[in-house]
Amino acid sequence: MNANAQRYFEDVKDSETLPSFEIIISRTHIIKYVGAGGDFQPIHHDEEFAKSIGLPSIFANGLMHGGMLTRVITDWAGDGVIKRYKLRFTGIVWPKDTLTFLGNVRKKYQENGENLVDCTLMVKNQKGENTIEGEATVSLPTKQKAQQVKEI
Amino acid sequence: MVKKEMSGQKLSEFEFPVEKGKIKEFANAICDPNPIYYESEYARSKGFADVLMPPTFPVSFTFHLPSENFVLEATKNLGMDVGKSVHGEIEFIYERPVCAGEKLRGEISIGKIYEKKSKHGGTMSFVEMVIEYFDSEYRRVVVGKNVFIDQS
Numbered sequence: 001m002n003a004n005a006q007r008y009f010e011d012v013k014d015s016e017t018l019p020s021f022e023i024i025i026s027r028t029h030i031i032k033y034v035g036a037g038g039d040f041q042p043i044h045h046d047e048e049f050a051k052s053i054g055l056p057s058i059f060a061n062g063l064m065h066g067g068m069l070t071r072v073i074t075d076w077a078g079d080g081v082i083k084r085y086k087l088r089f090t091g092i093v094w095p096k097d098t099l100t101f102l103g104n105v106r107k108k109y110q111e112n113g114e115n116l117v118d119c120t121l122m123v124k125n126q127k128g129e130n131t132i133e134g135e136a137t138v139s140l141p142t143k144q145k146a147q148q149v150k151e152i
Numbered sequence: 153m154v155k156k157e158m159s160g161q162k163l164s165e166f167e168f169p170v171e172k173g174k175i176k177e178f179a180n181a182i183c184d185p186n187p188i189y190y191e192s193e194y195a196r197s198k199g200f201a202d203v204l205m206p207p208t209f210p211v212s213f214t215f216h217l218p219s220e221n222f223v224l225e226a227t228k229n230l231g232m233d234v235g236k237s238v239h240g241e242i243e244f245i246y247e248r249p250v251c252a253g254e255k256l257r258g259e260i261s262i263g264k265i266y267e268k269k270s271k272h273g274g275t276m277s278f279v280e281m282v283i284e285y286f287d288s289e290y291r292r293v294v295v296g297k298n299v300f301i302d303q304s
Contacts, residue, residue, distance in 0.1 A: 003186070003187055003188075003194070004186055004188070023183055029181075029183070032180070032181045033181045033182070035177070035181070036174075036177045036178045036180070036181035036182075036212065037178070037181065037211050037212055037214075038211070038212045038213075038214040038215045039211075039214060040220065041224075062239060062242075063208055063211050063242065064181070064182065066208060066242065067178075067181070067182035067184075067206065067207075067208040067211075068182045068183055068184070070182070070184070070206060070207045070208060071182075071183075071184045071186070073207075074184075074186060074188075074207075075186075079186070079188045079198060079200075079204055079249070080188075080200065080204055080249035082207050082244075082246055083245070083246055084243070084244065084245050084246070085207050085208070085243070085244045085246075086241070086242070086243040086244075087241065087242050087243075088240065088241050089238070089239060089240060089241070
């Protein structure tokens with residue numbers, strides 16, 4: 001298991017690229033998410049139904065890859081730091097699609113005593129199309145503060 | 153036609169228990185191996201009361217609604233054409249991290265309803281469905297805002 005290290009505000013660079021990863025989506029991913037997430041619309045699990053309404057197959061609930069995408073933030077920033085997470089669903093994800101999960105820093109700033117970083121997020125398919133365009137705001141600790149806590 | 157007079161209307165309240173086993177299942181379904189979602193000991197070593205709720209976990213609220221088809225029925229009652237509606241956007245705002253073992257209370261309501269002209273000259277109706285989650289002291293901890301787009 002890969003434990004996530006805490007990211008400190010001082011270390012964040014402008015337009016920094018967040019670590020990306022790829023997942024090839026299988027029907028198992030799609031169905032497993034249906035079971036875990038609880039959206040039982042037949043277009044996400046019933047192949048016969050999907051074909052009967054003219055679709056090539058079932059397709060993923062947007063929140064499946066929308067959920068996978070949170071890891072771009074948490075693997076980079078640490079746990080429990082997300083303040084805001086927003087997704088726009090811009091394309092459909094089909095079985096066998098290869099998805100790339102991406103992000104970068106858009107802005108770092110201080111507001112109401114918090115150290116905030118806005119990030120841009122994306123899920124691209126193998127054709128280079130965005131299937132999700134997202135944004136997140138994280139609140140990060142500072143090294144200085146962490147050092148003070150240690151000394152106490 | 154979408155019934156604009158339903159804006160602001162509260163649809164339901166429900167208990168939302170944040171369960172460790174359900175978190176494990178959810179984290180698995182979004183392919184995130186982070187031990188913060190699986191191991192209580194590890195989560196405690198990081199200063200949390202128990203394993204963390206993944207950021208998009210609140211979408212599993214449907215398991216706790218009065219009926220399985222609650223959201224579908226609600227969109228129908230709003231006058232939306234289910235076959236021509238899409239889930240366009242979702243936004244989460246977090247006041248603090250939530251851990252397994254907490255019992256949240258959810259309140260689901262209709263937010264803003266507005267229209268925009270589509271590129272092809274038609275009218276698109278945007279309907280917000282807002283779910284607020286409160287902790288045992290009735291402090292708001294998470295808000296999930298969904299935007300559904302009716303293209304009929």
